[in-house]
Amino acid sequence: MRFGLRKLTLLDYPGQVACTVFTCGCNFRCPFCHNPVLVTGNEGDLEYSFGDILEFLEERTSRLDGVCVTGGEPLMHRDTILFIQAAKALGYKVKLDTNGSFPERLAELLADNAVDFVAMDIKNSPAKYAATCGTENWEKVFESVELLKNSSIDHEFRTTVTGNLHEKSDFTAIGNWLAGEERYFLQGFKDSGEILGGDSARFAVSDEQLKEFLTEVRKFVPLAQIRGR
Secondary structure, X not given: OEEEEEEEEOOOOOOOOEEEEEOOOOOOOOOOOOOHHHXXXXXXXXXXXXXXXXXXXXXXXXXXXEEEEEOOOHHHOHXXXXXXXXXXXXXXXXXXXXXXXXXHHHHHHHHOOOOOEEEEEOOOOHHHXXXXXXXXXXXXXXXXXXXXXXXXXXXXXXXXXXOOOOOHHHHHHHHHHHOOOOOEEEEEOOOOOOOOOOOHHHHOOOHHHHHHHHHHHOOOOOOOEEEOX
């Protein structure tokens, strides 16, 4: 297995001086995805081997606090679990970014206390999930949501909001789904210059729309916030 690496980040793992490790490949095809190379690319294009990343981490135990593991979808790969366990053994705090479609692997990590923080994407309301994530095979995300809601592990849910795939009623449904949670973030779509679904203009979302959606979801998740605007 090969990885990409951002050697230093103060943003990807809030509150920690961290590095970010990227895996290649994703089972979803969200048209607004800003990392299409990691979704559809060849793992052989990535620069670092498993051993390279572990060597890097071994050399930086006094300089880094945490590791953010992201993708693509990291839990597509069994080796991601082995990597996370190795990072924890070196004393790092580990944050996992996931789309929630591999609840069995997520459950294994939670049971082993192998992750310290999980950030899970909520793509849309259940009625529009398939259209938003680009596949009919998404329903295991329900299991992952319940795993996190019933876990003592720090976690957050987040939705990348677009102008054409989301509307107010979706956030009524999402709010009902996540009711009782503390951390839920709306992230307005940002054009990275290269997205999976072609014309980026159709995904643009205004500040007014974000505020309207936030007001709606706060009826159920009072501490929900907008991130990145």
